[in-house]
Amino acid sequence: MTDSAYRDDRAHVFHSWSAQRALTPTVLAGGEGSWFWDGEGRRYLDFSSQLVNLNLGHQHPRVVAAIQEQAAKLCTVAPTFANDARSEAARLIAEVAPGDLSHVFFTNGGTEAVEHALRMARLTTGRHKILSAYRSYHGATAGAITLTGDPRRWGSEPSIPGVVRFFGPYPYRSAFHATTVREECDRALEHLEQVFTLEGPHTVAAVILETVVGTNGILVPPDGYLAGVRDLCDRYGALLICDEVMSGFGRCGEWFAADRWGVVPDLITFAKGVNSGYVPLGGVVLGPRVYEAFAERPYPGGLTYSGHPLACAAAVATIGAMRDEGVLERVRDLGSTLIGPRLAEIAARHPSVGDVRGLGFFWAIELVRDRDTREMLVPYNAAGADAAPMAELVAACKERGLWPFTHFNRVHVVPPCVTSEADLDTGLDILDEVLTLADRHYTGKEA
CATH class of the missing domain: 3.90.1150.10 (Aspartate Aminotransferase, domain 1)
Structure with a gap:
C-alpha cells in the first residue's frame, strides 16, 4: 500500500x-x-x-462521529437551501465572535474567505484600496496572494490593483528603530496613519492584518496596537479585517485572537481550527455595517460548496468539544x-x-x-x-x-x-x- x-x-x-x-x-x-x-x-x-x-x-472521536452521522443523513446541499448543520454552525460561530459580528458567509477555506472579505470591503465602502502588511500571508488566489506580504507573492505578480503595503510591529527587527515595545507600537501606528494620509483616506476601503501574524513569525502585536488600528479605521471610514485563519478557534487561547485585546473588527476571516480541517471549511464573520450594505442589494459572490453540511457538522462538533473539554x-x-x-x-x-x-x-x-x-x-x-x-x-x-x-x-x-x-x-x-x-x-x- x-x-x-x-x-x-x-x-x-x-x-x-x-x-x-x-x-x-x-x-x-x-x-x-x-x-x-x-x-x-x-x-x-x-x-x-x-x-x-x-x-x-x-x-477526534466527537468530530469524526459528527461527520459520519451527517453523511448518513445528507451529504451535500446547494447553498440556496437552509440546513440544520449550516444553520447551527453559523449560530455557534456568531455566538463566539466578538462584539456585534452576527452573520457568517461560508467558504471552502481561508483563501476564499479573504477574497470575499476583500470584495465585501470594497463594495461596502465604495473605495478600492486595501492596506496590507509586509510579513503576512493571506492565501494563494489572485486577491489573497496580492495581499500577502512575503515572497510567495512574487511569482504571481503583477496581480490585482489597489493593494498598498505597510510595516506592522516587530520589536525584534523593528522597521522603526524602536528600542522598547511601547515605542514600536506607537511608531507602527504613526507609520500606518502616514500611509492613510499619503494614499488618501477617502480611497482606503480596509486595513487587513493577521491578528497574530502566523507563518511569518508568530508576531504578537503589542498591547494597544490593534486598538490603535481600529481607531484609525474608524477615523477614516475604513473597515478593519482581521485574518484569523491561523490564530482563531483556540490557537491563542481565545475563540478569536482579537478577543485578547478587546477589539471588534468589521470582518473576521476564519478556517483551519474551526473544524481542524477534517472537511474543508472557512468563512467570513460580518459585522452590521457590512451586512446592512447587502440587506437590500444582492451580494455578487458565491460558492457551490458554501456551508457544506459535512464541514459544518464538523464545526458544530468542534465548538462543542472545545467548550466541553x-x-x-x-x-x-x-x-x-x-x-x-x-x-x-x-x-x-x-x-x-x-x-x-x-x-x-x-x-x-x-x-x-x-x-x-x-x-x-x-x-x-x-x-x-x-x-x-x-x-x-x-x-x-x-x-x-x-x-x-x-x-x-x-x-x-x-x-x-x-x-x-x-x-x-x-x-x-x-x-x-x-x-x-x-x-x-x-x-x-x-x-
Whole structure:
C-alpha cells in the first residue's frame, strides 16, 4: 500500500509550493491525537498541527462521529437551501465572535474567505484600496496572494490593483528603530496613519492584518496596537479585517485572537481550527455595517460548496468539544506555565536562539548567527545550500520522531491544542537537543 501510494503520488499528484522532481513525500497511514504515523509504522509527534490547523488533533472521536452521522443523513446541499448543520454552525460561530459580528458567509477555506472579505470591503465602502502588511500571508488566489506580504507573492505578480503595503510591529527587527515595545507600537501606528494620509483616506476601503501574524513569525502585536488600528479605521471610514485563519478557534487561547485585546473588527476571516480541517471549511464573520450594505442589494459572490453540511457538522462538533473539554482554558494555561517557560530555558541554553515569542499554543523560536547583530541563521527566503542549516535541523527533528514547522530562520511551536503535558515536554526536549546543531553556526559572542 505504501509503495503504490508513493508511486502514484510521484506519477500523478502535482504538489503546491514545490519543485515537483525534488519531492519525496512521506506517506501517512494514520493518526491519533497529537501523533501520526507513516506506512511503515514510524510515529511522529505533530508539532506542526499539519498546517497549523489540527487544533483538536488527529481523529477526534466527537468530530469524526459528527461527520459520519451527517453523511448518513445528507451529504451535500446547494447553498440556496437552509440546513440544520449550516444553520447551527453559523449560530455557534456568531455566538463566539466578538462584539456585534452576527452573520457568517461560508467558504471552502481561508483563501476564499479573504477574497470575499476583500470584495465585501470594497463594495461596502465604495473605495478600492486595501492596506496590507509586509510579513503576512493571506492565501494563494489572485486577491489573497496580492495581499500577502512575503515572497510567495512574487511569482504571481503583477496581480490585482489597489493593494498598498505597510510595516506592522516587530520589536525584534523593528522597521522603526524602536528600542522598547511601547515605542514600536506607537511608531507602527504613526507609520500606518502616514500611509492613510499619503494614499488618501477617502480611497482606503480596509486595513487587513493577521491578528497574530502566523507563518511569518508568530508576531504578537503589542498591547494597544490593534486598538490603535481600529481607531484609525474608524477615523477614516475604513473597515478593519482581521485574518484569523491561523490564530482563531483556540490557537491563542481565545475563540478569536482579537478577543485578547478587546477589539471588534468589521470582518473576521476564519478556517483551519474551526473544524481542524477534517472537511474543508472557512468563512467570513460580518459585522452590521457590512451586512446592512447587502440587506437590500444582492451580494455578487458565491460558492457551490458554501456551508457544506459535512464541514459544518464538523464545526458544530468542534465548538462543542472545545467548550466541553475546556480547550481554550488549557491552551492559555499551558502556554503561560509550560511552553513559554520551557522556551525561555531553551533560549538561555542556546546562543543561536535570538528571540522567543508567542502565546497559547502559538510560538516561534528565531535562530541567529549573532545575537548582537541579529544576523539570521539562514538568509531571508533562503533556498538550496543557503538553507542547509535549517534543513539539517528539520531532518534531526524527524529522525527523533518530531515533525516540526519551520519557516526561514524560525522553528514554530504549534502543536495541536489537545497535546498532553508529557508530549509537550517530549517535543520541547527534542528541540532542545537539536538546537545544538544551530549553535554550531553561531559566530557571535556568547553571553
